[in-house]
Amino acid sequence: MLTKKQNLYSVVGKKVNRVDALEKIDGSARYxxxxxxxxxxxxxxxxxxxxxxxxxxxxxxxxxxxxxxxxxxxxxxxxxxxxxxxxxxxxxxxxxxxxxxxxxxxxxxxxxxxxxxxxxxxxxxxxxxxxEAVLNVDDSFCEKVKVHPKGNTVCHYKVRKGGDIDEAFSKSFKVYEKTFTINYQExxxxxxxxxxxxxxxxxxxxxxxxxxxxxxxxxxxxxxxxxxxxxxxxxxxxxxxxxxxxxxxxxxxxxxxxxxxxxxxxxxxxxxxxxxxxxSSKRHPMKMEYKVGVTKKGKINALKVRALADSGAYTTLSTVVLFRTSVHFGGPYVIPNVCGDVIGLYTNRVPCGAYRGFGTPQVIYAMESMINIICNDMGFDPFEFRKNNALKKGALSINSHKIKESCGLIETIDKARKESDYDKRKKEFDRWNADESKRTLKGLGVSSIFYGMNLGAKGWFFDKAGSHIQICRDGSVTLCVGNVEMGQGAKTVLAQIAAEALGCQVGDINFTNVDTNIVPDSGPTVASRTTVMSGNALLDAANKLRKKLMNAAVEVLKLKVNQIMAKHGKFYNIKDSHQFVTFADLAKKCYFDNVSLSDMGYYVSPKVEYDMQNGQGEPYYVYSYATAVSEVEVDKKTGEVHVNKMTCAHDVGRVINPMLASAQIEGGVAQGVGYAIMENMVSEKGHIKTLGLSTYVIPTTRDFAEVKSVFVEDKSKDGPYGAKGLGEPSLMPVVASVVNAISNAAGCQFDHVPVLPERVWEALNEKKMRDDESEVR
Amino acid sequence: MLRNFKVLTPSSLNETLYIINNIEQPYRFLCGGTDVLVRMKDNPGFVKVLIDISKISELAKIEEHKSTFVIGAGVRHETILGCSHFIDNYNGLIEAVAAIGSPQIRAIATLGGNIGNASPAGDSIAALMAFDAEIELRSIDSNRIIRLEDFFTGPGKTVLKNNEIITKIILPKFEGYKSGWKRLGQRRALTISKVSAALAISVSKRPNGSFKVNDIKIALGAVAPTVIRARGAEKFLLETPNFNRAAIEQACVLASKEARPITDVRSNAEYRSEMCGVLLGDLIERVNVFE
Missing domain, CATH: 3.90.1170.50 (Aldehyde oxidase/xanthine dehydrogenase, a/b hammerhead)
Incomplete structure (x- = not known):
C-alpha cells in the first residue's frame, strides 16, 4: 500500500525489474x-x-x-x-x-x-x-598452547552499563541462565x-x-x-x-x-x-553464556553475557565482526544493567570472518532463546514481552545510544503478530499438539532484531562512497559507483535512485563496471550499506546534474523552476503535463551549450562517538529493525523439522523496490533456515570433513518455507529517500525464530545450532522419559 | 579436476567384454557418470581408463518375460519412472528411483551404475533387494546370475571380477504384493540417504478376520557396510500367528536391532538404528496392508 507521499515518486517504491536479469538468464553475464x-x-x-x-x-x-x-x-x-x-x-x-x-x-x-x-x-x-593444535575456544582461552606468540586473544569487547551487575540480579524477580553453542556457517x-x-x-x-x-x-x-x-x-x-x-x-x-x-x-x-x-572464511562458531534478570512485570533489568568466538588461525575481520556482536548481544531492548564480554579467540582452525549479519545471528539466537524461556516460564505473551522492553524513540540501547529517529521496532512486532495470524495459529497448534494421534508437533517462534547501519564507530574512517554520473548527448546515462552488484540487486535499486533524482527513466541508465580507476574509494560492499552509501553518493552527483537540466528546462519551457516537474524522462509544467521537454532533448541542448553533464558524487556516513573501553556511546548512527514469526512442524518419531511459514516484518526506512526487498527477505530466510536446522560443518582434529555439497547440505526449494514479507517505513533522515539497509537484517531473526518455534513444539529449549533431527529426536525421547517419570510419581 | 585418463568407446557388448578381458590399467565404466566423474575429480589417480558404455543399446533395453522383467544395466532412472510395468507393480522401486538425485541426475544415471557403485546408501539397491532382484554378470567366457544381495561385500566393494560387467537386472514378477520405499536424508531432495528402508509384502485375511503375512521382504540402506535384508524382522512377521499392530511394533524393534550402522558426517549410529524401525513402521502403514 502506497501512501500519498510515496506517490510523489516516479520510480522509487516501484516494482522495477532487475536491470541485470536478462544477462543472467540468457547466460551472457561474464563471470x-x-x-x-x-x-x-x-x-x-x-x-x-x-x-x-x-x-x-x-x-x-x-x-x-x-x-x-x-x-x-x-x-x-x-x-x-x-x-x-x-x-x-x-x-x-x-x-x-x-x-x-x-x-x-x-x-x-x-x-x-x-x-x-x-x-x-x-x-x-x-x-x-x-x-599441538588448539581446536576449541575453551582450550584457546586457557592458553596452555598459544596459536600466536602474543597469545590467543584476538579482541575483547566490554559493555558496561548501569550499576553493579550482581546487585542488579539480586533485585530481579527471576534470573535465568543458559549456555548456548553454535556451529560454523559456510x-x-x-x-x-x-x-x-x-x-x-x-x-x-x-x-x-x-x-x-x-x-x-x-x-x-x-x-x-x-x-x-x-x-x-x-x-x-x-x-x-x-x-x-x-x-x-x-x-x-x-x-x-x-x-x-x-x-x-x-x-x-x-x-x-x-x-x-x-x-575460505566462515561464520564464527560461538559459545555464549547468558544470564538475564527480569522484574515481576516483565522488564529485563539485568543482562550478563560472555561470548567466546572461534576466530580461527588469523584475525581477518574478527575485530570488526565481534565489535558488532558487542552491540547486538542484548537485542533491540532497553536494559538498564548490562555486563557483556565478547572475546575473539585464536584456534588452529579456518579463519572466521564476515557473513551476512556479521557476528549477530549467533547472539540474537541466544538472547531471543532466553526471552522464549522467560515468556514460557513466567507466562508472558512473546509479543507483549518484547514490546514492553523494546527500543523506541528516546530510549537507550545497551550501549546507551539514545534512539533519536527512524525506530519502527514496535510496529514490526505488531505487524508480525497480525500478518502471521499468530493468535489464531497458536490456538490451532495447541489443539493439534494435544492430539496424541498426530504424528507431528507444531510450534510458533518469535524473534526481534535491530541492526546498526553502515560501518559504525569501528569503521567510520572508511565509511564513504563515491559516484560518477555522465549524461550522454542522446539522453542515455552512465553510472559508476564503487559498491558492487553481487546478486543483491544493487544495480537496480541504485538505478531507481538515480533515475528518480535525474528525472530520466530506469531504462536510460547503464552501469560502468566497478573500476577502481574511475570512482574514489567507496569502502566495502558490506554492512547492508550499498543502498544508503552509493545511493547517497549518486544523489549527490545527480542533484548537481539535475540543477543544470532544470536550468535548461527553464529556458525551453519558459517557466520557473518551481513550476517544473521531472519524471519518466520528461520535464513538464506541473499544471499542464502536455507542455514538456524530454530528458534527451535537454541533454542535447546542454551538450551544444557546452554545459558539462558529467559529475562526481561523494557521501560520508554520519559521524558517531563511541567509547570502546566500556562499550558506551553511539556505535551506529541509525538501526534497521525486524520481527519474524516462524511456524514449524516437528516429526515426533524422526525429529525432522520443516519450517512451514515465516512472516517477516522489516523496518527498512523506505522500500526502494518492493519486489527486490521481498526477494532479499526470501533469500535471508532460505539461508537462515539452512543455518538453523541443516547446515552442519563437521571438523575432526582440525580438519573439515564436509568438503562437498553432498555433505555440507543447504536447503533446496523442497525445504523452503512460505515467506510473507511485510514492511514498515519509518524513514531515516540520512538515507536516500529515507532508506535503511536490508541485506543482512533479512537473515538475522531467522535462526532465533525457527529455533524458538522448534523449542516450543518440542517443549524444551535447544541450546545448540544447527538443530538437527538427531538432536530433536533425542530431546523428544528425554522429554517423554521425564513425563513418564513424573506420571509415575 | 579431471585429468590423465583415456576413454574407450566400444560399440557393442562383445567389444566391451573383449576390452575388459585384456585391459591392464585400472578402469571404470562410464554410463551416466554421476558417481565415477565425481570420484575422479576428488581422486584423479584412481582410474586411468574410462570405458564408455553409454551408447551400447544392448544394455539399455527393458524386456518382459514370463516370470520376470529384465532391465538392462544401462537403463536410465528416468526411463524406469516412465515405465507402466514398474509403476503398476513395483511401487517401492519407483519411489526409490524418483528420489535419487535431481531430475538432471535421473536423466543420465543408470540402474546398473547405482548397483556397481555399491554404496550402502544406494537407493535403488534397497528397493531392488526388497524385490529379490538378481543380476547378470558377464565376461568374455562366462555368464553368471547371482542374487543382488550376494553381489556386495562392503562399501564400494563387490564380487565383480575385473573382466566382468553387470549386464542385466532381473526382477521376479510380484503379484498381490504391496511395496514401498522411504528414506531420511539431510534435506527433502537431492540428498544421500542417511537411513532408508524398502518393503515388499503380501498379506491375506483369514476367515476369522485376522491377518496373515504370506511373504515379506525388508531391505535397509545406509545402516551396514552394504544394503541388508532384515531377515529377523521378516521371519518374525512370517511366523507371527496374528499380524497386527503389536506384531508390527515388535518387528520394527527387530529391524532396528539388525542394523549395524556407523556414525559419520551425515548422522549417528544410534539414530540410524532406531530410524530403521520407524521407517519400517511407516512403510507398513503407508502400503495399507489391512485394507
Missing part, C-alpha cells in the same frame, strides 16, 4: 571464469595438510619438472610484503616457517593448463613438524572464489568476484610492492558473496597478481568447491 587473455596461465594453491606445525622443507623440484609448469612460488618469492591481514597484521600471504590451520596456503603454482596446475600442486613436497555462494591478474601499463590489473574492490587494490599493492595507483581492480559479475567475498578475495587476488607480476603473463586463479570450503 571471472568466463574471461580469458592470450598466454594466460592457471594457478592452484598448495595448502597445509596439518592444522598446526613448522614447515621444515618445501621441495618444488617434482612440481617444476612437470610439463607446462611455469612457476611455484613460496613466501621467499614475494616481491612486496608477506602480509595479508586486513585489519591486524597477523597473517602471511603464504605461510612462512609455520602453519596455523589445515588448508593454509603455503605455495602457489602456475601452469599452462588447469590440469597441470592441479597436478603440480600435488607434487610440491612439504615436510612438517606437527605441533557462505556457499554459487560462484566460488576467483580472480584473474595481468600486467598492464607497468602495473597490475585484477578482474574478479569481489565485494570490496578497494580492499583487493590494497592487498595486491602490498603483496606485489606497487603504489595503489598502479593497481587497477575491475569487477566481474559476481555469483553471490554474503560476506565471503569481503576481505577473503584479497588473499587470492594478491597471489594471482604476484604470479602475473613475476611471470609477466595473465594468471587465473579459481578455487574449486572443496578448496573453497576448506580455506
Amino acid at each position: 571471472v571464469d568466463d574471461l580469458a587473455f592470450e598466454d594466460m596461465l592457471f594457478a592452484k594453491m598448495v595448502c597445509s595438510a596439518i592444522p598446526s606445525g613448522r614447515i621444515k622443507k618445501i621441495d618444488k623440484s617434482r612440481a617444476l619438472k612437470l610439463k607446462g609448469v611455469a612457476a611455484v612460488l613460496t613466501a621467499a618469492d614475494i616481491t612486496g610484503l608477506n602480509k595479508i591481514g586486513c585489519v591486524v597484521d597477523d597473517q602471511p600471504l603464504l605461510a612462512d616457517k609455520i602453519v596455523r590451520f589445515a588448508g593454509e596456503p603455503i605455495a602457489i603454482v602456475a601452469a599452462e593448463t588447469r590440469e597441470a596446475a592441479e597436478e603440480a600442486a600435488g607434487l610440491v613436497d612439504i615436510e612438517y613438524e606437527p605441533l 557462505h556457499l555462494y554459487l560462484e566460488t572464489q576467483g580472480c584473474l591478474a595481468l600486467v598492464e601499463n607497468e602495473g597490475i590489473t585484477v578482474h574478479g568476484s569481489f565485494q570490496c574492490p578497494f580492499y583487493v587494490q590494497g592487498a595486491v599493492a602490498t603483496a606485489v610492492g606497487l603504489p595503489l595507483s598502479k593497481v587497477r581492480v575491475i569487477q566481474s559479475v559476481v555469483g553471490g558473496g554474503f560476506g565471503g567475498k569481503e576481505d577473503v578475495p584479497s588473499e587470492y587476488a594478491a597471489k594471482a597478481a604476484l604470479l602475473a607480476f613475476v611471470l609477466k603473463r595473465p594468471v587465473k586463479l579459481i578455487l574449486d568447491r572443496a578448496q573453497d570450503l576448506m580455506v
Whole structure:
C-alpha cells in the first residue's frame, strides 16, 4: 500500500525489474571464469595438510619438472610484503616457517593448463613438524598452547552499563541462565572464489568476484610492492558473496597478481568447491553464556553475557565482526544493567570472518532463546514481552545510544503478530499438539532484531562512497559507483535512485563496471550499506546534474523552476503535463551549450562517538529493525523439522523496490533456515570433513518455507529517500525464530545450532522419559 | 579436476567384454557418470581408463518375460519412472528411483551404475533387494546370475571380477504384493540417504478376520557396510500367528536391532538404528496392508 507521499515518486517504491536479469538468464553475464587473455596461465594453491606445525622443507623440484609448469612460488618469492591481514597484521600471504590451520596456503603454482596446475600442486613436497593444535575456544582461552606468540586473544569487547551487575540480579524477580553453542556457517555462494591478474601499463590489473574492490587494490599493492595507483581492480559479475567475498578475495587476488607480476603473463586463479570450503572464511562458531534478570512485570533489568568466538588461525575481520556482536548481544531492548564480554579467540582452525549479519545471528539466537524461556516460564505473551522492553524513540540501547529517529521496532512486532495470524495459529497448534494421534508437533517462534547501519564507530574512517554520473548527448546515462552488484540487486535499486533524482527513466541508465580507476574509494560492499552509501553518493552527483537540466528546462519551457516537474524522462509544467521537454532533448541542448553533464558524487556516513573501553556511546548512527514469526512442524518419531511459514516484518526506512526487498527477505530466510536446522560443518582434529555439497547440505526449494514479507517505513533522515539497509537484517531473526518455534513444539529449549533431527529426536525421547517419570510419581 | 585418463568407446557388448578381458590399467565404466566423474575429480589417480558404455543399446533395453522383467544395466532412472510395468507393480522401486538425485541426475544415471557403485546408501539397491532382484554378470567366457544381495561385500566393494560387467537386472514378477520405499536424508531432495528402508509384502485375511503375512521382504540402506535384508524382522512377521499392530511394533524393534550402522558426517549410529524401525513402521502403514 502506497501512501500519498510515496506517490510523489516516479520510480522509487516501484516494482522495477532487475536491470541485470536478462544477462543472467540468457547466460551472457561474464563471470571471472568466463574471461580469458592470450598466454594466460592457471594457478592452484598448495595448502597445509596439518592444522598446526613448522614447515621444515618445501621441495618444488617434482612440481617444476612437470610439463607446462611455469612457476611455484613460496613466501621467499614475494616481491612486496608477506602480509595479508586486513585489519591486524597477523597473517602471511603464504605461510612462512609455520602453519596455523589445515588448508593454509603455503605455495602457489602456475601452469599452462588447469590440469597441470592441479597436478603440480600435488607434487610440491612439504615436510612438517606437527605441533599441538588448539581446536576449541575453551582450550584457546586457557592458553596452555598459544596459536600466536602474543597469545590467543584476538579482541575483547566490554559493555558496561548501569550499576553493579550482581546487585542488579539480586533485585530481579527471576534470573535465568543458559549456555548456548553454535556451529560454523559456510557462505556457499554459487560462484566460488576467483580472480584473474595481468600486467598492464607497468602495473597490475585484477578482474574478479569481489565485494570490496578497494580492499583487493590494497592487498595486491602490498603483496606485489606497487603504489595503489598502479593497481587497477575491475569487477566481474559476481555469483553471490554474503560476506565471503569481503576481505577473503584479497588473499587470492594478491597471489594471482604476484604470479602475473613475476611471470609477466595473465594468471587465473579459481578455487574449486572443496578448496573453497576448506580455506575460505566462515561464520564464527560461538559459545555464549547468558544470564538475564527480569522484574515481576516483565522488564529485563539485568543482562550478563560472555561470548567466546572461534576466530580461527588469523584475525581477518574478527575485530570488526565481534565489535558488532558487542552491540547486538542484548537485542533491540532497553536494559538498564548490562555486563557483556565478547572475546575473539585464536584456534588452529579456518579463519572466521564476515557473513551476512556479521557476528549477530549467533547472539540474537541466544538472547531471543532466553526471552522464549522467560515468556514460557513466567507466562508472558512473546509479543507483549518484547514490546514492553523494546527500543523506541528516546530510549537507550545497551550501549546507551539514545534512539533519536527512524525506530519502527514496535510496529514490526505488531505487524508480525497480525500478518502471521499468530493468535489464531497458536490456538490451532495447541489443539493439534494435544492430539496424541498426530504424528507431528507444531510450534510458533518469535524473534526481534535491530541492526546498526553502515560501518559504525569501528569503521567510520572508511565509511564513504563515491559516484560518477555522465549524461550522454542522446539522453542515455552512465553510472559508476564503487559498491558492487553481487546478486543483491544493487544495480537496480541504485538505478531507481538515480533515475528518480535525474528525472530520466530506469531504462536510460547503464552501469560502468566497478573500476577502481574511475570512482574514489567507496569502502566495502558490506554492512547492508550499498543502498544508503552509493545511493547517497549518486544523489549527490545527480542533484548537481539535475540543477543544470532544470536550468535548461527553464529556458525551453519558459517557466520557473518551481513550476517544473521531472519524471519518466520528461520535464513538464506541473499544471499542464502536455507542455514538456524530454530528458534527451535537454541533454542535447546542454551538450551544444557546452554545459558539462558529467559529475562526481561523494557521501560520508554520519559521524558517531563511541567509547570502546566500556562499550558506551553511539556505535551506529541509525538501526534497521525486524520481527519474524516462524511456524514449524516437528516429526515426533524422526525429529525432522520443516519450517512451514515465516512472516517477516522489516523496518527498512523506505522500500526502494518492493519486489527486490521481498526477494532479499526470501533469500535471508532460505539461508537462515539452512543455518538453523541443516547446515552442519563437521571438523575432526582440525580438519573439515564436509568438503562437498553432498555433505555440507543447504536447503533446496523442497525445504523452503512460505515467506510473507511485510514492511514498515519509518524513514531515516540520512538515507536516500529515507532508506535503511536490508541485506543482512533479512537473515538475522531467522535462526532465533525457527529455533524458538522448534523449542516450543518440542517443549524444551535447544541450546545448540544447527538443530538437527538427531538432536530433536533425542530431546523428544528425554522429554517423554521425564513425563513418564513424573506420571509415575 | 579431471585429468590423465583415456576413454574407450566400444560399440557393442562383445567389444566391451573383449576390452575388459585384456585391459591392464585400472578402469571404470562410464554410463551416466554421476558417481565415477565425481570420484575422479576428488581422486584423479584412481582410474586411468574410462570405458564408455553409454551408447551400447544392448544394455539399455527393458524386456518382459514370463516370470520376470529384465532391465538392462544401462537403463536410465528416468526411463524406469516412465515405465507402466514398474509403476503398476513395483511401487517401492519407483519411489526409490524418483528420489535419487535431481531430475538432471535421473536423466543420465543408470540402474546398473547405482548397483556397481555399491554404496550402502544406494537407493535403488534397497528397493531392488526388497524385490529379490538378481543380476547378470558377464565376461568374455562366462555368464553368471547371482542374487543382488550376494553381489556386495562392503562399501564400494563387490564380487565383480575385473573382466566382468553387470549386464542385466532381473526382477521376479510380484503379484498381490504391496511395496514401498522411504528414506531420511539431510534435506527433502537431492540428498544421500542417511537411513532408508524398502518393503515388499503380501498379506491375506483369514476367515476369522485376522491377518496373515504370506511373504515379506525388508531391505535397509545406509545402516551396514552394504544394503541388508532384515531377515529377523521378516521371519518374525512370517511366523507371527496374528499380524497386527503389536506384531508390527515388535518387528520394527527387530529391524532396528539388525542394523549395524556407523556414525559419520551425515548422522549417528544410534539414530540410524532406531530410524530403521520407524521407517519400517511407516512403510507398513503407508502400503495399507489391512485394507
